[in-house]
Amino acid sequence: MKKKNSADAAPAAGPNLFGEVPPPAPAKKDGLLAFSYSKMSLYEECPLKYKFKYIDKIKEEPKFYFAFGSAIHSALEFLYSVKNPPFPTIEEVCEAFRTEWNAKSYLEKGYRTQTKSDDDYQKGLLMLKAYYEHNRSRFAPPFLVEYATDVEVDGLLVRTISDRIEHLGGGEITIIDYKTGKDVKREPAQLYMYQKITELDPRLKEKIAETYGTRVASVKIRELLYYHVPTNKEYSFERAGDREIGGFWERALGVADGIRGQKFEPAPGDRQCGWCDYKSLCPVFFGGARPAPQPQLPVPGHIEVLVDRYGRLKEKMQEIQAELDRVAEEISRSAKSGGEYAGNAFTASVSKTAKWAFPNREAVLGVLNQFDLYKKALDVTVAGLGRLLDSPDLAPEARQKLLEQAVRKTAVDIRIIKKGE
Ligand code: SF4
Incomplete structure (x- = not known):
């Protein structure tokens, strides 16, 4: 079964020491930069942390919450990997969860004690049973499960992995993303990435033709859904507008510029440093003593990235203004x-x-x-x-x-x- 925590995984790569799939090389295929939402958010969190992880390929400690999420995702992948009903029973789904759970020791999963690992195992079983009961009346063979794709755009090779995709007809789809952590307010940025990349993905049209025997001119997202498995709550987002996607993509290109320009300055802060495994390598923490909290000053080199982003946004604004003027003129003509x-x-x-x-x-x-x-x-x-x-x-x-x-x-x-x- 695939690992959920593998958004940056190269397609053919195997698990590393901690069972996680290693990220792809930073640049491949005619100089394209391998990119993903998780890479982007890590770079935004701390460029130096990004460098340690993706350029220097220094392994992080295993995290128990990734191991837990990964096992739940595997069980749900097993549940939905059905071309024709019947669906697996809840016992079979729990067995899939157990197999995945037992593939690693509690230490390999990132737990400090066997007891804590056992507690989470029981929690996972209850979660899957509640999920099964909540959804069994609407089980239907999905269009795609754990669909991984790499799409070339603007000099990037962007990888997305969708937990589940439903085809609603005529090329319209819903993407479902399972969440297993805390039930906090979700920012739609990750979903913007899904929308941007999925709608550019030429393979999806072929998959629709293969699965349903109908050809579609284009694929369009109708809805993006965060499914919070611990509570069975759904957070639905309508298809984002061009403006949101355009703004998000500018942000992504700004990050890509920073990576290409090798701008990897540390960006210390309580939140990111608190969970960082690279403190012993980081100049901010070098020697083990943590310096006094620093104000969040702009990272040196960051200004160049901002200048490029500002220039692109200005260009986009002029394009949008010209388009606005054209549409307003058309409305004016039609409105008599x-x-x-x-x-x-x-x-x-x-x-x-x-x-x-x-x-x-x-x-x-x-x-x-x-x-x-x-x-x-x-x-x-x-x-x-x-x-x-x-x-x-x-x-x-x-x-x-x-x-x-x-x-x-x-x-x-x-x-x-x-x-x-
Ligand atoms: S310790 Fe803090 S500043 Fe240093 S790499 Fe980690 S997150 Fe960045």
């Missing part, structure tokens, strides 16, 4: 005299107002001088001149002269409201 229009997710209130424009400022000043109209215009602005033109007191000849310099334009205001807000 304005009104309310509802899409699936948003409602637009479109209003149009006629405005004067005066392209030749010198000529306008000449007319104002000629008819001594400075005071009436109050200020020589487009609004002031517009008010003057609309005034009934304006002499017909002066109006005529001003009108010769004026152009009537339509100003469009589009107010957008998200449905349900």
Whole structure:
């Protein structure tokens, strides 16, 4: 059975001393950088920790929570590896869990005592039984289980492993990610990675054709789901918008730039250092004595990464602004005299107002001088001149002269409201 804690695993690699699958080399396949969500988050946590783990390949101590999560994932993989019902019984699922659990000693799994390991084993059995009861009425052969893929994008070779994928028809899919740790608020960043990579993955279309005999033009995520196994709670995220994915991807490319630029400065902090196995190698802790807590200053070299990220974001902003202008113009043309229009997710209130424009400022000043109209215009602005033109007191000849310099334009205001807000 596959290891859940193998998001960075090379496809053909075997387990290391601690049973974890080693990460792939940092660069392979025509200079592509091997990348994943877990690599990205480790680099963001501490670039030096990333270097120790992925560049220097120094093994970390085994962690009992990874061993526990891995055994639960293996049991669920066994449960869903069914092409046609019947599904395995709960006894068979528990047996799969037991086999995985007993493959390593309590020390290899990262427990300090056999008792603690035994307690977690019992906890795992109860968790699987509760999961089975909670879900048995909706067991159905899944589209894919533990689906690992490597996708090339923007100079990266990005690996994702999806716990389970359901095909909803027409190329639309749901990705389910099991969580076995604490039930804390989940950030959707990991799911953004799934969405970005899955929708670019050419193999998925082939898998749909192989499994269902239908060809689809594209694969689209409809829903991303965190399933918290200890509580059977589901945290559902709708397909993220282009803006969220674009922002997330900029962040990922910023991390990739840092790795390529070999920016591996330590980023000490209570949270990351508290769980770090590399303290004895880290200059911040070298000699064993921990220095006084340091303020979280920007890491040297970080500024270059930020500059690149800022530049990319500015470019993207200009692209988005140009696209916004194009779409607004199209809405304006289609809306004719304005009104309310509802899409699936948003409602637009479109209003149009006629405005004067005066392209030749010198000529306008000449007319104002000629008819001594400075005071009436109050200020020589487009609004002031517009008010003057609309005034009934304006002499017909002066109006005529001003009108010769004026152009009537339509100003469009589009107010957008998200449905349900
Ligand atoms: S001890 Fe702290 S600063 Fe040093 S590598 Fe680990 S996380 Fe980074």
